[in-house]
Amino acid sequence: MSKENKTYSSDWIHKLEGQYNWNLYWHQLDLVLNHSGIEKGSDINEIGVGTGLTSGFLKNKGYRVTTIDIDPEKEPDIVADMTNFDFPKADMYLGFEVFEHIPFKEAKSVWKQLAQKKVSRIAMSLPYAYRTYLWLEFWSPFFGKKSIHIGRKRNHINAEHHFWELGIESYNTELIIREMKNLGFSVSISYRYRNHHFFLFSNEFK
Template identity: 30%
Template sequence: MNVQVKHTTYYDLNYNDKARFNSFWHQIDAALRLKPGKIMEIGTGSGVVKFVLQKSGTEVTTIDIDPNLGPDIVASVLSIPLPDNSFDVALCCQVLEHLPYENFLPALKEIRRLVKGHLILSLPDLHRAYRFNLQAPLIGEIKFLWTLPRWKPLEWKFDGEHYWNISNKNYPVSRIRNDIRNAGFSIENEFCVYEISWHRFFILKKE
């Protein structure tokens, strides 16, 4: 597999903007709520998530195809050289869209092999999204994200990084949910991040 994103990108504030840090927060929050002893993080990125999880007392093993990012194990998500049930939880956020879609289900099955409990998965979703934020006396802040499917899903061609995105033509969220279940996971929770609406999270439990 070829490295698509230059490793220095992950240390650039144009990439690590405020919205993306909100996505990091959701990864960390979702992971810590599960109280794992050992976490597998697929896609090393900037290292922010690993740093915080380790400081919280969690053992984290990183997997990436790019040795320049300093992962603990250099490997493809399609073939990770570790025994079954090696981890309590896996994190795989904004990674699998970098593979052709025919590899989505095999990648999920490989992750399932390695975890005892849960997978925290996020994928890009190019739906329409509207943010609402109201500050009201006595009530306080009210904010929510309203997402809508597109009337005419957009075509997508490989752009050098993403092979596909949720809500593009042929990739409705229903298809992604179906393949998640076919891989042997149940969906415990699903949400889009208010501050970075195109990050759709799935909290999955191994069946």
């Protein structure tokens, strides 16, 4: 892949990200630590290392984490293009904000390979094509945690390196869930946080 046609960037990993991005890291880690049922000492492979915050935190908590990324500047454990890679076996795979960087057909091929490798947990997040004008999150003793989200749907993709996003054409959460169910996975968690949707898929391969 030539530099001009690459579907990733590295500039942002050298900067302090905004508070919203740090909130996204919390949601990533919450799926693994509090909902996946994956025990310490298990093998977790992360596709797309990013800043290394998620993988580093999980390593410090006792998980055996291997990072996979196409960009050598991010210093992953394995430098590889996920569209042409034989993924190693692991108990869990993470793919936060990475699958939109490849055509949807190729994303499905990655998910299919992980199912064939009998990966029992897959956690991922995907972006919405949405512009936020107001986001409020609050807790009420009567109604619990609530949020108010005001914005509008975008009809095009703003991100330079994205091939697709939720809300554009036929790409939606129902499609993602259907594709994963066809591979034998069940939906453990599916929810939206601002302009991202988080999923946790499970398969016990009995």
